[in-house]
Amino acid sequence: MRIDWWTLALQAINVVILVWLLARFLFRPVMGAITARQTAxxxxxxxxxxxxxxxxxxxADLKAQTDAFAADGEARRSALLASIEAERSRLLDAATIETxxxxxxxxxxxxxxxxxxxxxxxxxxxxxxxxxxxxxxRRLPAAGTTDMMFTALLxxxxxxxxxxxxxxxxxxxxxxxxxxxxxxxxxxxxxxxLEEALPGLAAPNFTVDPALIAxxxxxxxxxxxxxxxxxxxxxxxxxxxxxxxxxxxx
Amino acid sequence: MKFASPLESHIxxxxxxxxxxxxxxxxxxxxxxxxxxxxxxTRRLGLRPTRTQAALELVVEVIARQIRETMDAEPRPYLPLxxxxxxxxxxxxxxxxxxxxxxxxxxxxxxxxxALIVFGATLWFGVxxxxxxxxxxxxxxxxxLLVPLNLVELFTRSFSLMVRLFGNVMSGVxxxxxxxSLAGLLxxxxxxxxxxxxxxxxxxxxxxxxxxxxxxxxxxANPSPKAPNHEVSS
Numbered sequence: 001m002r003i004d005w006w007t008l009a010l011q012a013i014n015v016v017i018l019v020w021l022l023a024r025f026l027f028r029p030v031m032g033a034i035t036a037r038q039t040a041x042x043x044x045x046x047x048x049x050x051x052x053x054x055x056x057x058x059x060a061d062l063k064a065q066t067d068a069f070a071a072d073g074e075a076r077r078s079a080l081l082a083s084i085e086a087e088r089s090r091l092l093d094a095a096t097i098e099t100x101x102x103x104x105x106x107x108x109x110x111x112x113x114x115x116x117x118x119x120x121x122x123x124x125x126x127x128x129x130x131x132x133x134x135x136x137x138r139r140l141p142a143a144g145t146t147d148m149m150f151t152a153l154l155x156x157x158x159x160x161x162x163x164x165x166x167x168x169x170x171x172x173x174x175x176x177x178x179x180x181x182x183x184x185x186x187x188x189x190x191x192x193x194l195e196e197a198l199p200g201l202a203a204p205n206f207t208v209d210p211a212l213i214a215x216x217x218x219x220x221x222x223x224x225x226x227x228x229x230x231x232x233x234x235x236x237x238x239x240x241x242x243x244x245x246x247x248x249x250x
Numbered sequence: 251m252k253f254a255s256p257l258e259s260h261i262x263x264x265x266x267x268x269x270x271x272x273x274x275x276x277x278x279x280x281x282x283x284x285x286x287x288x289x290x291x292t293r294r295l296g297l298r299p300t301r302t303q304a305a306l307e308l309v310v311e312v313i314a315r316q317i318r319e320t321m322d323a324e325p326r327p328y329l330p331l332x333x334x335x336x337x338x339x340x341x342x343x344x345x346x347x348x349x350x351x352x353x354x355x356x357x358x359x360x361x362x363x364x365a366l367i368v369f370g371a372t373l374w375f376g377v378x379x380x381x382x383x384x385x386x387x388x389x390x391x392x393x394x395l396l397v398p399l400n401l402v403e404l405f406t407r408s409f410s411l412m413v414r415l416f417g418n419v420m421s422g423v424x425x426x427x428x429x430x431s432l433a434g435l436l437x438x439x440x441x442x443x444x445x446x447x448x449x450x451x452x453x454x455x456x457x458x459x460x461x462x463x464x465x466x467x468x469x470x471a472n473p474s475p476k477a478p479n480h481e482v483s484s
Contacts, residue, residue, distance in 0.1 A: 004259040004359050007271045011354070011363035014277045018338055021281065023330035026288040026337075030310045031326070033295040033303065040297050 119241070126237050133229055134179075134213045142180065149215040150190055153227040157197045157218070164223070169198040171220030175205045179212040179228070190216075259357060273354035280341050280354070313457075320458060321465035328464060331371055335364065336457035339415070343449025346423050347442060353449075356420045358412070365412035368460045372404075376467030385467070411459055418452050 137145065157165065168174070176190065187206055195201045207219070215228030259271040295303055313333045317325035339355060346353040354360040376385040389400040422445040429441055 002259075003362070004261075004269070004271060006269050007259050007274055007357065007359035008363050008366075010268070010270070010274045011277060011357075011360045012366055014274065014281060015334070015338065015363060015367050018277075018281050018284065019330050019334040021285045022288060022334045022337065025285055025292055026306070027310060027330050027333055029292040029295055030303075030306050031314075031329070033297075033299070034307055034311070037297050037299075 122237060122240055126233050130211075130213050130230065130233055133233075134210075137214050137229075143186075145214055146178075146182070146186060149227060150193070153216040153218070153225065154193055154197050156227050157194075157225060160225075165198055166200075168218065168220060168223050168225065169201045171223050172202045173205055173221075174202065175207045175219040177207045177209045177212060177217040177219055177228075179208070179210050179214055181208050182206060259359060271357070271359070272352060273357035273360050276345065276351060276354045277342070277360065280338065280345060284337065284341065316458070317461055320461040321468070323465065323468060328375070328461070331367075332457050332461055332464075335368070335460055336453050339364070339453035339456050340450060343419055343453055344446060346419075346426070346445060346449075353419055353423060355415055355452075356423045358416050358420075361412045361416040361419075364415070364456070365408045368411060368463060369404075369408040371460070372408075372463045372467045375464050379468035388467070407459075407463060411456065411463075415452055415456055418448055422448050 157168070160168070176194075182190065191204060194204070204218075209217075211230050213229035213233075215226075215231070217228050217231065218225040259273065261269040261271050262275055263270050291302055291306055299307060310329070310333065313336060314325040314329055317323070317328050317332055321328065342353050342355045342360075344353075345351050346356070355364075373385075376388070379385075380388060389397050389404075391400075422441075426441050426445060429437060
């Protein structure tokens, strides 16, 4: 056996050169490709992670925006409903007030009409009563009623205070109003009795007013003494009206 | 039929005073094939690997993972040496399948050159990792009494590396040649398949032992083992 040192040396050199060649043409490129792929993969994973984070953030933002829109819409809807309700209530109240006012107005109109009709009826009734009383009175003797009514007038005058009788006596020209014309004797007797009740009385005038129906009335410029059926009817009518007013107030 | 002695080199030609033997020429051919092949295969590597690129990456990653698991170190500095040894030995051992080609690893000079390179690499990486003093001090571990034994081991294990490879490959080639001369054309085929297996196993064993030797030389510099699944590209 013999070792060929040249072959040994050449083979050692060959292997060293082959190590360099394979490192240059095999291991370095392949390792570089692996490293590049790993780097790209890491970059892709990082990008994917970033994209995922961005997508999640965008999703959260969109969700928050959607929630905000929903809340805003709900608030606007609530506000609109509240305004509609307020407007409805206002219109309803206004309509109620207007209706009540119109109802009250209509009721007042009806009451006024009823009152007017009642007044008219009462007046008509008073006129009718006067006419009926006048018709009935014409069946009685005029002297009897005249004396009785004049006596009653004198009693009323005599119940007046002295100052008022004095003022009445001086209240010229004093008119004695009767429903029918009196004859001269009756007029003289009435004047005489009146002068007795009212000393210093100036000569009175006699005036006829059929509306009195029956009785006497003394009309002066400043005073008035009534003792006639007309006055009594007016008094009754006034009392009726006063009762009606009192009923309405009550 | 007369067989040439496998223990003798056959000089094909000379370049000046330098005799060029057949194993050297075969090695040049293997170098050319590997270099051109690697250049062709790695011209267009991209992020989207083709099948070829995927196969290349698989081979490189397997070697790198083996380095990491055996040496418990980052494989990048040792990958060209260990990878080249494995690939060259595999191709050289299998080159005997080609008619008329005798594997260069069947020559003692080639195996000696490979063992010599592993020996030098062990020293180089050991000194680089521990420093000259540290590496020399490692021979006194665990006891200074073991310095002669460690020194002897340094040479004998490289020698055994050479002899193991030479014996296995040479015997396979020689046996196939004997059987082929005796039994005809098709009979040695099972032996050739066995020779393929032997060649692959020997290439793996040579590379693994080279990793073990270098790893033991640098082990003092790597007290804490790294994670076994550490990625090649990291």
